[in-house]
Amino acid sequence: MTDMCAKAQQSKSMVRLLSWLQQREDEMAALLADLIAVPTENPPGMHYREFVELFENRAARLDLLIERLATSSQEHGTEDAPACLSASYGHGERTFYFHGHYDVVPAQSEEQFKPHRKDHFLFGRGACDMKGGIVSMLYAILALKECGMELDGKINLVLVPEEETGGARGSARLEQQGILGKNGVGMLLAESTSGVVWNANRGAISLRVRVLGKSAHVGLQHQGENAFERMHSVVERFQELKLEVERRATSLNVGVGQTRNSILMLGGQSGGGTNFNVVPESCWFTIDRRINPEENLAEEKARLIEVLKASQRRGIPLDWEVLQEGSTAFSRDEEASGQGLAKAIHEVTGTPPRFELCPGLLETRFYAAQGIPSYAYGPGLLSVAHGPNEYVDLRRVIECAGIYALTAMKVFNANQQQSNADLFSK
Numbered sequence: 001m002t003d004m005c006a007k008a009q010q011s012k013s014m015v016r017l018l019s020w021l022q023q024r025e026d027e028m029a030a031l032l033a034d035l036i037a038v039p040t041e042n043p044p045g046m047h048y049r050e051f052v053e054l055f056e057n058r059a060a061r062l063d064l065l066i067e068r069l070a071t072s073s074q075e076h077g078t079e080d081a082p083a084c085l086s087a088s089y090g091h092g093e094r095t096f097y098f099h100g101h102y103d104v105v106p107a108q109s110e111e112q113f114k115p116h117r118k119d120h121f122l123f124g125r126g127a128c129d130m131k132g133g134i135v136s137m138l139y140a141i142l143a144l145k146e147c148g149m150e151l152d153g154k155i156n157l158v159l160v161p162e163e164e165t166g167g168a169r170g171s172a173r174l175e176q177q178g179i180l181g182k183n184g185v186g187m188l189l190a191e192s193t194s195g196v197v198w199n200a201n202r203g204a205i206s207l208r209v210r211v212l213g214k215s216a217h218v219g220l221q222h223q224g225e226n227a228f229e230r231m232h233s234v235v236e237r238f239q240e241l242k243l244e245v246e247r248r249a250t251s252l253n254v255g256v257g258q259t260r261n262s263i264l265m266l267g268g269q270s271g272g273g274t275n276f277n278v279v280p281e282s283c284w285f286t287i288d289r290r291i292n293p294e295e296n297l298a299e300e301k302a303r304l305i306e307v308l309k310a311s312q313r314r315g316i317p318l319d320w321e322v323l324q325e326g327s328t329a330f331s332r333d334e335e336a337s338g339q340g341l342a343k344a345i346h347e348v349t350g351t352p353p354r355f356e357l358c359p360g361l362l363e364t365r366f367y368a369a370q371g372i373p374s375y376a377y378g379p380g381l382l383s384v385a386h387g388p389n390e391y392v393d394l395r396r397v398i399e400c401a402g403i404y405a406l407t408a409m410k411v412f413n414a415n416q417q418q419s420n421a422d423l424f425s426k
Contacts, residue, residue: 014406055102062142066085082170096185097181099171103165103170107125120395129191132379181366189378197355199376203365206286212282246264253357263289264287297327308320329362331374344406
């Protein structure tokens with residue numbers, strides 16, 4: 001009987017939350033459109049301050065206090081200072097984190113920052129990745145608050161910039177300051193997961209390698225040193241490593257059409273030389289190494305650097321820079337937060353979710369590194385994120401808001417429900 005009562009109460013809570021949210025589709029769409037209209041492109045990192053002020057003002061109208069998290073002194077007074085935002089609901093030290101980023105990849109055209117709605121669909125840069133998810137998380141908190149749902153803990157909504165370029169002035173900065181994940185019992189990230197849960201992500205090491213030579217006219221090429229030919233020799237060594245690396249495979253679930261194999265991509269970008277009739281004095285190319293959770297980031301980075309150092313020892317002048325570096329992350333789906341999320345998704349959508357490895361980096365890694373079970377699940381589709389016709393289904397924005405709210409309730413109230421069950425069983 002106790003289980004039946006608990007399930008009945010949960011069902012009533014779900015219906016009440018979803019009903020409250022479904023009545024606010026137009027309100028949520030209007031807010032999302034305003035957020036999309038702020039072109040927070042990164043790189044280079046634009047209009048952050050405008051977004052922050054807009055979000056603060058709109059949250060205040062909804063009677064939710066937004067706090068700007070501490071920034072370093074040199075960032076004060078600069079245009080578009082990369083502020084991180086926080087809002088809380090509940091009480092106590094135990095904290096369940098909602099996490100999102102408000103920067104977006106550069107648009108293919110200015111029209112993408114002129115949002116337009118067609119029925120339940122809202123189009124514009126960032127609608128999918130991930131301003132739609134931010135609206136879901138904000139309204140999840142509002143739904144809990146307005147419906148009077150008590151939590152045995154606290155939700156902390158954290159919004160950061162700079163995710164699209166590695167998070168140095170966003171999540172990484174908060175981590176360094178000891179702010180991110182404090183007292184965390186779980187974390188949800190509103191990425192565009194296409195209906196699955198990402199409970200793991202690949203790590204990444206991205207390098208730009210520059211190979212040097214000596215310029216000369218083609219008629220006097222014997223007096224030059226061809227950087228292109230030298231670069232080709234370096235690339236050959238990486239091709240040997242690529243063959244070895246890509247034989248490895250993860251044991252985790254992967255999405256349809258995705259690979260289990262580890263990844264080493266060469267030449268995503270490349271260039272060099274000044275003209276067709278001049279021996280190139282420098283050429284460059286990029287390396288993008290994506291590491292499965294079973295591999296070690298430091299070891300794999302060292303292997304890349306060793307190829308470059310071995311080329312130097314063979315007399316090839318070159319240098320390199322690290323463009324991106326991020327660790328893998330993995331959280332078991334059996335964790336309380338994972339099970340709470342899975343049950344909430346099943347209750348709202350009618351379908352149990354699949355847990356998969358994300359093909360790229362996720363900011364869950366900053367929380368997972370502290371032992372906090374961390375998962376990504378959001379209203380957007382990965383297939384349209386970053387694309388020219390980016391959109392989000394507003395029905396999914398509402399649905400995810402309900403799922404986020406229910407997840408927090410399940411995580412925080414699990415212990416309380418178990419205690420009540422113990423009392424009834426005596």
